Each structure stands twice: as C-alpha cells, then as structure tokens.
Amino acid sequence: DVKVTQSSRYLVKRTGEKVFLECVQDMDHENMFWYRQDPGLGLRLIYFSYDVKMKEKGDIPEGYSVSREKKERFSLILESASTNQTSMYLCASSRDGNTEAFFGQGTRLTVV
Amino acid sequence: DQQVKQNSPSLSVQEGRISILNCDYTNSMFDYFLWYKKYPAEGPTFLISISSIKDKNEDGRFTVFLNKSAKHLSLHIVPSQPGDSAVYFCAASAATSGTYKYIFGTGTRLKVLA
Numbered sequence: 001d002v003k004v005t006q007s008s009r010y011l012v013k014r015t016g017e018k019v020f021l022e023c024v025q026d027m028d029h030e031n032m033f034w035y036r037q038d039p040g041l042g043l044r045l046i047y048f049s050y051d052v053k054m055k056e057k058g059d060i061p062e063g064y065s066v067s068r069e070k071k072e073r074f075s076l077i078l079e080s081a082s083t084n085q086t087s088m089y090l091c092a093s094s095r096d097g098n099t100e101a102f103f104g105q106g107t108r109l110t111v112v
Numbered sequence: 113d114q115q116v117k118q119n120s121p122s123l124s125v126q127e128g129r130i131s132i133l134n135c136d137y138t139n140s141m142f143d144y145f146l147w148y149k150k151y152p153a154e155g156p157t158f159l160i161s162i163s164s165i166k167d168k169n170e171d172g173r174f175t176v177f178l179n180k181s182a183k184h185l186s187l188h189i190v191p192s193q194p195g196d197s198a199v200y201f202c203a204a205s206a207a208t209s210g211t212y213k214y215i216f217g218t219g220t221r222l223k224v225l226a
Binding site: 004009030031033035040041042043044045048050056058090092094096097098099100101102103104105106108 | 121154163203
C-alpha cells in the first residue's frame with residue numbers, strides 16, 4: 001500500500017515561530033508537492049520538487065521555503081509563522097505528470 | 113488567474129441518481145486531467161484520470177469526459193450513493209511540457225441525499 005506520511009495531524013504555533021512540516025513517501029517518487037487548502041480557494045500549490053535538492057515555486061510561495069535533502073522526504077518551512085498561514089497543509093508525491101499524485105493525510109496548522 | 117475552474121461550489125443529488133460535476137480549464141498545454149475526492153480532515157484520494165488523447169474514461173460508477181475544444185471536463189457518478197458525499201476536486205497537469213505540477217480547481221461539495 002502506497003504511503004505519504006505527514007509528521008503531524010494537528011499543530012498549534014505562535015506568531016513568529018519557525019515551523020517545520022515534514023513529509024515522507026515510500027514509493028520512490030521523483031516529484032513531491034506542498035499544497036494548502038482553504039475554504040473557497042481549493043488546493044493551491046506552494047512549492048514542488050522534481051528531484052533531490054531541486055525545488056520550484058508554486059503559485060503562493062511567499063512566506064514559505066522547502067528542503068529536499070533525500071528523495072523520500074520533503075519539508076515545508078514557515079520562516080516566521082503568521083496568522084494568515086493558518087490552513088490545512090497537504091503533501092503529495094507522484095512518479096511523473098502522467099500519473100496520479102498520492103496525498104498525505106494533511107496537517108491542520110493553527111497560528112495564534 | 114485561475115487556470116482550473118469549478119464554477120459550482122455545491123451540488124445535491126438524490127441517492128441512485130446521476131451526479132455530474134463540471135470543470136473548465138484555460139491552459140491549452142494541459143494534457144492530463146484528474147479527479148480527486150476529499151473528506152473533511154483527510155487528504156484527497158485519487159478517483160479517475162484522463163489523458164488528452166482520449167475523450168472518455170470509465171471506472172466502475174465513475175466516468176470522466178473530456179471536451180478539448182471546449183476546454184471542459186466532467187465527472188459522472190452513476191448511481192450516486194450517500195458515501196459519495198464529499199468535496200470533489202479536478203486537477204490538470206502539462207506533463208509533456210516537462211512540468212509535473214498539478215493545478216487544482218476550487219472544488220465542488222457533493223451531497224447525496226438518502
């Protein structure tokens with residue numbers, strides 16, 4: 001059974017904190033993605049990576065950075081958390097653009 | 113600029129009837145399309161996909177239709193069941209351009225009434 005695992009289901013952080021969201025996949029996929037889901041806005045792409053140490057900005061990268069040191073792990077970093085980053089964060093991986101992406105269970109982040 | 117649009121935020125259908133969810137896109141480079149289903153507090157799960165070389169793909173109760181000239185795709189669920197109640201997202205990628213990112217729509221909340 002294929003697996004994308006996000007390190008936390010729920011997180012509460014304070015404004016200004018540095019926040020790390022971790023994602024691990026066990027499918028040897030080249031591509032990994034971070035999305036956020038907000039009501040009425042759907043899933044918006046923050047960053048994606050098509051290879052180790054490679055990353056590309058998505059549609060809403062401001063306030064975020066990513067790290068991919070190993071093929072199976074893709075981390076999302078909020079350098080200084082703000083309340084407008086309260087959201088559901090979803091990690092995904094795929095083999096290529098002609099196959100489906102598999103999602104993790106999501107991390108509900110609340111910034112207070 | 114919203115490249116993938118789902119103009120109906122919600123849809124209610126009676127159990128046993130057909131559910132039709134619609135999606136429009138603007139980028140003519142998109143060549144692979146997917147539908148996902150999402151329950152609250154869970155990640156999206158893949159339902160069905162279609163390549164731009166086809167106009168229909170079927171998997172059990174789910175059929176996706178693609179109209180490239182209209183830049184429109186739809187998901188048909190027949191017969192609809194209460195367990196189908198969820199948010200449905202369509203997504204698109206431009207795989208042949210070498211960019212493997214998926215662009216999602218805003219979602220349609222389907223409610224199947226028993």
